[in-house]
Amino acid sequence: MDTSSAGIQEPFDLIRLSLNERVFVKLRGDRELTGVLHAYDGHMNLIMSAVEETIMIVDPAEGGQGSVNYVKRKMDMLFVRGDGVILVSPPSRT
């Protein structure tokens, strides 16, 4: 397979082209991260910097729709274990 061309042949190529860019990561347990991607491997273990984590906590209210609380947290340099990753989304190019 010709891997020298910059095109996308397989799913991981999309992540490779997001290196050193701000990415959005959705995790198990209603967690989301945005941060600059520096490394990944086949397990989708990630190393990111300048990470902001958002945890969604749903508060089910009686007889109505519940409220959603967001807890935000910032971290400098973070390793994320791949088994918790649901999706990695490249930066939006406008």
Next chain:
Amino acid sequence: MLIFSVFKTLTDQTVIVELKNDLLITGVLKSVDQFLNIRLDNIQVSDEARHPHMIAVKNCFIRGSVVRYVQIPADAVDTQLLEDATRREALNQTKR
């Protein structure tokens, strides 16, 4: 293998390991293996009131699969080097 190498370079650094049960453990990284099992020395649990059984524990072995995050010191990693190594490994994976 790449991430394993990164962790090997981080030995003797202070890290914060967050487990899937929300336990946060700060400690000095003593060793790591290919499964990303981690051995920590001189540990401190962030919320001791909530985890009183952990106060007496001074060092521990953490099974890699229960880790959610590891917060590492930002100045201990060369991000440019990391990205190059990641691209190189990605290339090797697709060639196989």
